[in-house]
């Protein structure tokens with residue numbers, strides 16, 4: 001695509017100059033273990049929200065609001081647990097300018113050194129030789145969230161006006177289902193968000209490691225737990241083994257019926273809900289720049305279930321998947337503890353795609369789990385429940401914001417980005433689109449091998465810095481569109 005370039009070089013140079021400060025800002029953010037899924041760390045999530053308020057204030061944002069969302073709905077151990085606030089702020093209110101809402105999340109996935117991290121997860125480590133920043137949240141999503149703030153700082157220092165009005169909406173529960181955010185968007189659609197023309201989210205990744213992408217589709221995610229209750233307390237397997245029904249045995253049997261080793265979901269009725277793949281859609285997969293070898297390298301193994309890029313991408317973006325995540329209450333330490341756990345809670349999730357209906361999916365899951373448990377004729381009790389759900393999203397990428405992002409990407413990276421979908425989920429995307437009635441653009445900063453949710457999560461410094469340039473350049477091109 002040929003286009004008229006904007007004179008953005010001073011902005012890009014200023015961003016380069018500010019690199020040490022931007023890394024330091026990310027260092028301070030990563031140091032706050034804002035894990036939304038761990039109830040004991042909720043004060044840290046709140047602290048991270050306060051950190052953002054301080055930064056936004058110093059940069060000159062106005063109308064900064066800390067929106068409380070009430071208590072966390074069940075299932076939750078502490079019935080009085082407060083949800084972390086949503087942080088809102090504005091930069092500019094000119095009626096002549098377009099208004100872009102940027103959404104991001106300040107919570108992170110759990111992380112512990114014992115999981116196999118080479119460095120402390122909540123200490124940002126700059127590997128100078130590789131020019132990589134390691135730390136939980138570096139790519140998901142603290143780096144991209146701070147990227148927007150860095151863009152403002154660069155404009156301030158240049159004495160440049162921002163070409164659009166910016167509204168920020170940062171939440172602290174994305175990794176735990178974005179609880180309470182839907183209702184907030186509904187409430188604020190005609191209030192705080194009244195003038196929004198476009199929503200941009202930087203919270204996903206390039207497909208590979210070298211080519212930037214713009215993303216127009218996400219899978220949804222329904223997360224479940226199965227609780228099996230047995231004896232009144234954990235027991236000695238030498239004293240009670242062979243004499244009582246063990247909850248763990250029941251749970252493993254039930255969980256093993258959910259998905260087979262080829263990754264195919266075994267729950268009746270789900271595949272019938274998947275939208276048929278059209279010939280036109282099928283052909284799109286041939287065009288995508290993607291390497292199965294690079295994918296295996298990012299996974300750190302040769303365990304991929306698919307051999308062609310087309311099959312792999314369809315199973316990542318276009319078909320549902322079911323993952324078994326863990327068992328709460330099970331013995332998981334080192335050594336050889338001879339315990340019979342009294343109560344175990346199995347966790348699994350299903351990534352959803354068009355046209356899987358969330359409520360119908362829940363029904364199918366519950367029916368399947370209960371029927372499989374009934375077959376065991378166990379005296380134990382079982383309960384299956386949804387912990388949280390979030391919608392899939394697919395949009396038409398041929399609009400002003402994708403065009404603007406493509407131009408900015410070409411300015412910064414010298415390459416035309418691919419338009420891709422994503423296997424992960426950002427639960428709130430569809431709500432922004434529907435409740436505000438505007439287009440949503442996903443403009444990722446990090447690479448496909450960043451290890452989000454995994455050990456040794458990282459963000460390459462070139463991605464952080466060029467990512468800031470891309471976010472900034474995008475605002476300028478979008479303003480002119």
Ligand SMILES: NCC(=O)N[C@@H](Cc1c[nH]cn1)C(=O)O
Pocket residue numbers: 140141174175176177203204221223390424425426427452
């Ligand atoms: N960067 C987006 C992301 O990681 N999203 C999470 C959202 C989620 C859904 N349920 C739990 N977390 C993801 O796992 O895709």
Ligand SMILES: [Zn+2]
Pocket residue numbers: 105140141174203204
């Ligand atoms: Zn994220």
Ligand SMILES: [Zn+2]
Pocket residue numbers: 109140175452453
């Ligand atoms: Zn995440």
